[in-house]
Amino acid sequence: MIELHDVSRIFTVGGQEVRAMDHVSLDIMPGEYLSIMGPSGSGKSTLLNIIGLLDTPNSGTYLLEGRDVTSLKDEELAAVRSRKIGFIFQFFHLIPRLTAVQNIELPLLLAGVSRKERTSVSTRLIEEFGLRGRHHHRPDELSGGQRQRVAIARAVINQPAVLLADEPTGNLDRTSGAEIIDLMEQLNKNGQTLVVVTHDPEIGERARRCIRVVDGRIASDTRMG
Amino acid sequence: MRPFDTIGFALISLGSNKVRTALMLLAMSIGVAAVVLLTGIGNGARLYIVDQFSSLGTNLVIVIPGRAETTSNTPATLVGQTPRDLTLEDATALERSDLVNRIAPINIGELSAVWHGKERKVPVIGSTAPLLQVHHLKLEQGSFLPEEDTEIARPVCVLGAKVYRELFGQNAALGELIKLGGFRCRVIGILGSEGRSLGLDTQELVIVPVAFAQMLFDTKGVFRILIEAKDQHSLERLKKHISRTISKRHYGEEDVTIITQDSILTTFNRIFKVLTLSVGGIAAISLVVAGILIMNVMLMSVSQRTAEIGLCKALGANNTQVMVLLVTEALLLSAIGGIIGLLLGFAGSWVIVQFYPTLQTTPPLWAVAAAMGTALCTGFVFSLLPARRAARLDPIQALARH
Numbered sequence: 001m002i003e004l005h006d007v008s009r010i011f012t013v014g015g016q017e018v019r020a021m022d023h024v025s026l027d028i029m030p031g032e033y034l035s036i037m038g039p040s041g042s043g044k045s046t047l048l049n050i051i052g053l054l055d056t057p058n059s060g061t062y063l064l065e066g067r068d069v070t071s072l073k074d075e076e077l078a079a080v081r082s083r084k085i086g087f088i089f090q091f092f093h094l095i096p097r098l099t100a101v102q103n104i105e106l107p108l109l110l111a112g113v114s115r116k117e118r119t120s121v122s123t124r125l126i127e128e129f130g131l132r133g134r135h136h137h138r139p140d141e142l143s144g145g146q147r148q149r150v151a152i153a154r155a156v157i158n159q160p161a162v163l164l165a166d167e168p169t170g171n172l173d174r175t176s177g178a179e180i181i182d183l184m185e186q187l188n189k190n191g192q193t194l195v196v197v198t199h200d201p202e203i204g205e206r207a208r209r210c211i212r213v214v215d216g217r218i219a220s221d222t223r224m225g
Numbered sequence: 226m227r228p229f230d231t232i233g234f235a236l237i238s239l240g241s242n243k244v245r246t247a248l249m250l251l252a253m254s255i256g257v258a259a260v261v262l263l264t265g266i267g268n269g270a271r272l273y274i275v276d277q278f279s280s281l282g283t284n285l286v287i288v289i290p291g292r293a294e295t296t297s298n299t300p301a302t303l304v305g306q307t308p309r310d311l312t313l314e315d316a317t318a319l320e321r322s323d324l325v326n327r328i329a330p331i332n333i334g335e336l337s338a339v340w341h342g343k344e345r346k347v348p349v350i351g352s353t354a355p356l357l358q359v360h361h362l363k364l365e366q367g368s369f370l371p372e373e374d375t376e377i378a379r380p381v382c383v384l385g386a387k388v389y390r391e392l393f394g395q396n397a398a399l400g401e402l403i404k405l406g407g408f409r410c411r412v413i414g415i416l417g418s419e420g421r422s423l424g425l426d427t428q429e430l431v432i433v434p435v436a437f438a439q440m441l442f443d444t445k446g447v448f449r450i451l452i453e454a455k456d457q458h459s460l461e462r463l464k465k466h467i468s469r470t471i472s473k474r475h476y477g478e479e480d481v482t483i484i485t486q487d488s489i490l491t492t493f494n495r496i497f498k499v500l501t502l503s504v505g506g507i508a509a510i511s512l513v514v515a516g517i518l519i520m521n522v523m524l525m526s527v528s529q530r531t532a533e534i535g536l537c538k539a540l541g542a543n544n545t546q547v548m549v550l551l552v553t554e555a556l557l558l559s560a561i562g563g564i565i566g567l568l569l570g571f572a573g574s575w576v577i578v579q580f581y582p583t584l585q586t587t588p589p590l591w592a593v594a595a596a597m598g599t600a601l602c603t604g605f606v607f608s609l610l611p612a613r614r615a616a617r618l619d620p621i622q623a624l625a626r627h
Contacts (some may be wrong), residue, residue, distance in 0.1 A: 019258075054539060054620050075543045082541020093536045094626060097241035107540045109234065112227050 001161060001193060002051060005035035007060030009046050009151065009216075011135075012194035020046040020055065022216035028162070033188045036197045043216040048197045052085050052164045053077045065161060082111050086155030092147045094139040094154075100146075101126065101135045104153045112157070117135065125153040129183065133161035143175030152183060162193040169203060182205065226546055235553040237251045247528075249519055250562040253604070255598045256512035257566025258573065263508045264592035265574040267501030269584040274497060278490045284326075284457045285359065288319075288450040288467060292480050293549040307482050309373025311471075313375050313435065318470055319452065326455045327355035330375065332438040332446040336406035338431060347431045349389055349405065351438020359451050361428060363417030367399045370413075370434050370458025378436035380410035385417035387428035388514040405431065406441045460485055505592055509599050515562070516603030519555055523611035527551070534615050544616040551612035552605060559604030563597045570596075 009021040014218035020043045028034060028051075036045045055068060056077075069080055094103045102109075104125060105118045122135045126135060129149045139147055148168065155163055165184065169177030176209065181203060188194040198204050205224070212220040226234075239246045290311045314332040332351035336343050350356075354372045357364065369383055389398055394455060398412045417428055439445065454463045464483050471481045527534070534547055542550075572585035 035593075049621055052539070075545070076545075078538065078541050078543035081539065087539050089624065093532060095536070097237055102237075106537070109230050109544060110226055110537060110540055110542045114227070115230075145321050158541075 003063040007057040035204040037204040038213035052076040073167040084161040086160035088165035165196045252515035253562025253624040254566035256515045258569035259508035260596035261570025264505040265586040270556040270576035270584035271497030277546045284454040286452045289482045310383045329356040329451045329452040333447045334442045351435040365417045367414035383414040383432040385428045385430040429441040517605040520607035527615045535620040547616040548612040555608030563600040
């Protein structure tokens with residue numbers, strides 16, 4: 001479903017070229033549960049940004065569901081992101097003045113989905129994600145775990161092809177973190193393709209496939225069980 | 226994103242920082258109110274002047290002693306003297322024409338009027354019977370000046386309503402003798418209480434026969450001759466006739482200025498339109514200032530909301546959508562501020578009308594449209610820079626800024 005062929009991403013910092021991704025090739029199948037690990041600065045976030053179409057490679061090709069998305073224009077990239085990608089961030093990135101429901105519905109709002117349709121989907125997600133009674137709470141009235149649940153509900157509301165999580169538990173205590181991982185694994189069991197970037201081995205090793213990135217290259221690609 | 230949702234989203238953003246929004250609304254509304262109010266006053270002044278002149282009738286010709294174009298050449302004009310007075314004989318000579326409907330020579334001065342020890346300074350107009358029609362005056366009691374030879378200095382007078390009230394109170398005035406500048410004269414009529422004409426309040430006037438006025442003011446000349454043409458088409462011919470007649474009588478010199486009501490009206494109309502436009506334009510500058518304020522605040526707001534804008538882009542918003550969102554915020558500010566400003570402006574002009582009923586300060590429709598249009602345009606133009614900046618944010622960097 002996700003096919004990266006020989007992808008490189010080079011940044012120029014202070015006149016010097018930095019290869020954040022160095023000829024990386026990677027295939028991700030539908031329904032896979034994959035973790036990307038590596039020390040900071042290894043290029044794992046760059047890899048996630050390229051998969052998430054927030055960044056474009058300098059060379060190589062990227063096929064998403066068979067479609068070459070390497071050289072799409074900004075507007076087209078936004079359209080593909082809107083339909084195919086779900087993001088979960090370490091710092092949740094909820095809009096503080098919007099309620100839980102409004103935050104969850106944001107991708108549908110941006111995509112121009114009618115209010116009626118938005119409400120029916122968000123109501124279901126709120127139930128599923130254990131956020132009942134929290135509809136009209138603003139982010140600062142929610143606990144860290146609840147905020148990340150809202151963020152996950154927002155990420156899956158468009159039924160994306162792939163769910164990308166960047167250190168999803170990095171800002172949570174152990175208990176809440178474990179709950180969030182359980183929730184994401186539950187989504188994966190229901191067929192959701194899941195990619196988690198983490199530097200926490202305990203979380204990374206729960207995935208069925210674990211990729212280790214070092215210096216912009218894939219150092220190891222291990223499948224568990 | 227649906228238009229309705231865009232507006233809703235923008236409203237939530239505006240509502241989240243109430244003080245900032247209120248300040249921007251205030252700036253916008255003051256600008257719009259200033260445009261509406263000032264153009265209203267300008268327009269009111271124009272209507273007032275036009276109305277004053279129209280009340281005299283548009284087929285009126287005014288003959289003034291002294292020639293406007295030649296005055297600067299003679300030493301006499303330097304000390305404010307006119308070369309040769311207009312006289313009652315001139316008026317009589319002018320009357321003998323088919324083109325003239327009515328003629329009213331005029332003298333003006335200020336004298337004290339006394340009745341039973343009560344004294345009051347009053348403007349006195351000396352004229353003839355046709356003044357009643359020429360000046361569209363209304364008579365309340367008694368009769369106007371008698372129709373007789375203009376040379377007869379009959380000591381009679383017609384009082385303005387206010388003069389009558391102040392001198393006589395509840396007493397009957399007709400037939401009474403008052404002292405006007407030391408001369409006794411009999412009250413023969415009282416004017417109605419409505420009407421102003423050419424800036425003079427007819428309520429405060431005392432009108433006497435023109436020859437009597439000449440005696441009171443100790444002059445041989447007349448201040449002005451008002452001539453009503455038979456119809457508007459003969460105005461030009463009448464003007465030629467007047468200058469011919471006068472120059473014949475004044476030894477070949479064309480030493481009078483002939484103005485028509487029409488030309489004065491057109492000139493005043495034009496002057497006041499330009500004035501109204503200028504004050505409106507000056508007020509519109511405050512709208513531009515409001516626009517710059519909106520731009521500054523939005524630039525600040527964009528840098529504060531960087532992460533949020535990055536998020537929207539990550540969630541699938543394209544550059545155009547981000548721009549539309551921010552421009553919508555600015556347009557909403559302008560529109561709401563503009564409507565508040567219109568209300569303030571109309572309220573202000575209503576207040577002015579309460580205090581000065583003669584000044585109809587209702588703002589013209591074009592000014593209302595222009596004020597709103599300028600408000601929306603400045604809101605739009607000045608939001609483009611912040612909106613473009615927001616649209617160009619790199620989502621990765623924007624999201625990294627937590």
